[in-house]
Amino acid sequence: MIALALVPVVATALLSGCSDGGITHQEVIVTGSTTLLPIAEVAGEMYAEGHEGTSILVSGLGSSAGIESVSKGSSDIGTSSRELKEEEFDLGLDDTPVAFDAIAVIVNPDNPVTGLTTEEVRAIFAGEITNWREVGGPDMEIGLVNRDEASGTREAFHKIVMGDSLFDRGAVVLPGTGQVRAVVAQVEGAIGYISLGFVNEEVRAIAIDGIEPSEATVVSGEYPVQRVLHFFTEGEMSDATADYIEYVLSPDVQDAIVRDAGFIPITAKEGLGG
Amino acid sequence: MAEQEQMPQPARSGTLKMMSRATYIREALLKNTFLVCAIVAVAAVALIFVFTMWRGWPVVQEPGLADFLGGTEFSSSLDLYGILPLVSGTLVITLGALLLGAPLAIGTAVFLSEIASPQMRRIVRPAVEMLAGVPSVVYGFFGLVIVRPIVAEMTGGMGFGTLTASLILAVMIVPTIATLTEDALGSVPPGIREASYAMGATTWQTIHKVLLPAARIGIIDATILGMGRAIGETMAVVMVAGNAPQFFKGLGEPIATITSQIVIDMSYASGTHRTALFGMAIILFLISMGLVALVRALSRLNEKRA
Numbered sequence: 044m045i046a047l048a049l050v051p052v053v054a055t056a057l058l059s060g061c062s063d064g065g066i067t068h069q070e071v072i073v074t075g076s077t078t079l080l081p082i083a084e085v086a087g088e089m090y091a092e093g094h095e096g097t098s099i100l101v102s103g104l105g106s107s108a109g110i111e112s113v114s115k116g117s118s119d120i121g122t123s124s125r126e127l128k129e130e131e132f133d134l135g136l137d138d139t140p141v142a143f144d145a146i147a148v149i150v151n152p153d154n155p156v157t158g159l160t161t162e163e164v165r166a167i168f169a170g171e172i173t174n175w176r177e178v179g180g181p182d183m184e185i186g187l188v189n190r191d192e193a194s195g196t197r198e199a200f201h202k203i204v205m206g207d208s209l210f211d212r213g214a215v216v217l218p219g220t221g222q223v224r225a226v227v228a229q230v231e232g233a234i235g236y237i238s239l240g241f242v243n244e245e246v247r248a249i250a251i252d253g254i255e256p257s258e259a260t261v262v263s264g265e266y267p268v269q270r271v272l273h274f275f276t277e278g279e280m281s282d283a284t285a286d287y288i289e290y291v292l293s294p295d296v297q298d299a300i301v302r303d304a305g306f307i308p309i310t311a312k313e314g315l316g317g
Numbered sequence: 318m319a320e321q322e323q324m325p326q327p328a329r330s331g332t333l334k335m336m337s338r339a340t341y342i343r344e345a346l347l348k349n350t351f352l353v354c355a356i357v358a359v360a361a362v363a364l365i366f367v368f369t370m371w372r373g374w375p376v377v378q379e380p381g382l383a384d385f386l387g388g389t390e391f392s393s394s395l396d397l398y399g400i401l402p403l404v405s406g407t408l409v410i411t412l413g414a415l416l417l418g419a420p421l422a423i424g425t426a427v428f429l430s431e432i433a434s435p436q437m438r439r440i441v442r443p444a445v446e447m448l449a450g451v452p453s454v455v456y457g458f459f460g461l462v463i464v465r466p467i468v469a470e471m472t473g474g475m476g477f478g479t480l481t482a483s484l485i486l487a488v489m490i491v492p493t494i495a496t497l498t499e500d501a502l503g504s505v506p507p508g509i510r511e512a513s514y515a516m517g518a519t520t521w522q523t524i525h526k527v528l529l530p531a532a533r534i535g536i537i538d539a540t541i542l543g544m545g546r547a548i549g550e551t552m553a554v555v556m557v558a559g560n561a562p563q564f565f566k567g568l569g570e571p572i573a574t575i576t577s578q579i580v581i582d583m584s585y586a587s588g589t590h591r592t593a594l595f596g597m598a599i600i601l602f603l604i605s606m607g608l609v610a611l612v613r614a615l616s617r618l619n620e621k622r623a
Contacts (some may be wrong), residue, residue, distance in 0.1 A: 077585075117424065184473065184474065186474065186475040190476075191560070191582075192392070192393050192394050192579045192581075192582070193581070193584055193585040198394075198484060201394075209395075212390075212392075212561060212562065212563050213563055213566065213570065213571060214473055214476045214560050214561055214571070215559040215560070215571045216559065216560035216561055216571070216573075216581070217560070218555065218560075218581050222556075225461075226475070229466065230469065230475050230476075232475075233475060
């Protein structure tokens with residue numbers, strides 16, 4: 044399918060190359076969020092395959108580094124898993140949202156608790172609530188599963204849910220989404236959080252403030268633990284940059300690569316008429 | 318020494334009469350090749366040490382030696398780099414592994430060297446040696462899937478922590494300790510063993526009163542080297558320890574070690590955080606240097622007594 048879809052792209056690229064009188068080398072430099080790395084990188088590789096003479100150079104140094112780098116002109120696209128901060132508003136960056144990311148709070152399927160408020164989730168992860176009884180569940184100790192400090196998911200979860208509270212230092216720290224999911228699937232009293240795209244039947248994503256996490260509630264903005272992933276650019280874009288961003292927003296990338304990476308396509312919003 | 322002096326010195330260039338030029342060159346080439354091998358090994362250790370010191374030394378200024386060695390909180394997002402909980406976690410897990418693993422390993426060695434029939438030995442010894450060849454990630458996975466739920470049953474909680482990590486490490490250090498202990502028992506002069514049996518001592522009396530005391534220093538050596546392996550082990554520990562940088566709270570509570578913290582943090586650490594990781598590497602270096610020095614001192618003691 045993908046190969047077939049690329050054929051016309053390759054043909055166009057070759058034709059346009061001819062009309063220009065030879066292929067000139069172009070580079071698009073993409074810097075920023077590690078969360079966005081899989082999307083930007085895979086899309087970049089696929090784009091470069093179809094566009095000879097164009098290379099997409101992707102690096103992940105963190106959202107802030109991406110924003111700084113694009114505003115200084117040292118990269119063409121700054122990727123960010125967070126909104127601009129107040130002091131970044133007057134940098135004059137143009138925002139292209141490329142995907143939604145929702146964080147699901149997951150529990151063991153045997154756990155009868157189906158929903159928590161944001162405040163309860165905060166208190167649980169801060170170590171203030173330690174038994175499921177306190178949130179209307181059975182008398183069972185809560186097993187906290189946290190991500191390591193390198194995790195963008197942990198950072199986002201901290202920002203959205205925890206506010207000024209600190210994570211309980213006694214929580215089990217696991218270095219990957221898959222491990223968090225596996226442990227929550229095995230331990231009856233466990234609770235953890237992972238990107239919505241990675242929730243499967245082994246674990247159960249609970250409702251937050253009465254809203255079930257799903258593509259619909261994320262896109263409509265109802266589900267509270269979510270964020271938008273951005274591409275920031277400054278001023279006039281080069282043709283290659285504009286073309287690459289257009290490619291990232293195309294159904295090929297949105298429906299395949301974005302979903303594979305565990306995120307929700309930004310185009311899903313248009314589908315709902317929002 | 319005396320013997321060497323009496324022997325004629327091997328002919329050097331110029332006075333070469335006994336060897337053809339081709340043989341001489343081949344000999345020189347071989348000699349230098351082995352010299353280079355030895356130099357590379359030494360240089361590798363020296364370079365790693367210098368590099369680690371160079372990158373880790375700034376820890377003295379930032380966060381400062383007192384905050385680094387004496388601090389009780391380790392959190393990169395809060396800019397706190399106190400390694401005391403990690404050092405204590407390393408020691409607690411290692412101690413647990415030795416308490417569980419050393420008797421098991423020494424027992425295995427005694428069995429292999431004194432009790433087992435040759436056929437039995439042919440089965441048990443390769444099995445023990447194979448334990449050393451199992452990749453550590455496999456131990457970790459086994460610990461996560463099989464041992465962790467059992468520990469969770471015993472201690473409550475999720476089963477991540479000291480007990481699970483110590484159990485896994487105990488199995489991992491068995492080959493090191495067992496092999497070296499068997500060597501130590503094997504190097505006890507046969508006359509001592511025969512004398513003991515000749516006096517009418519039973520097998521158990523011979524092992525317990527004669528062989529184990531005679532091989533004592535070798536067994537301590539073996540245990541120290543096993544300890545070195547337990548301290549340095551990373552992958553398996555990361556998977557089962559729970560990695561919470563807190564002080565020991567109970568056998569079933571999560572805990573972190575120096576190595577597990579380094580491997581979790583190294584992919585994204587920068588600035589002071591990175592310096593702190595190299596500082597932790599220096600600590601590990603010093604610990605293993607100390608252990609090696611201890612082993613050397615003990616062997617010297619052993620030689621003197623023998």
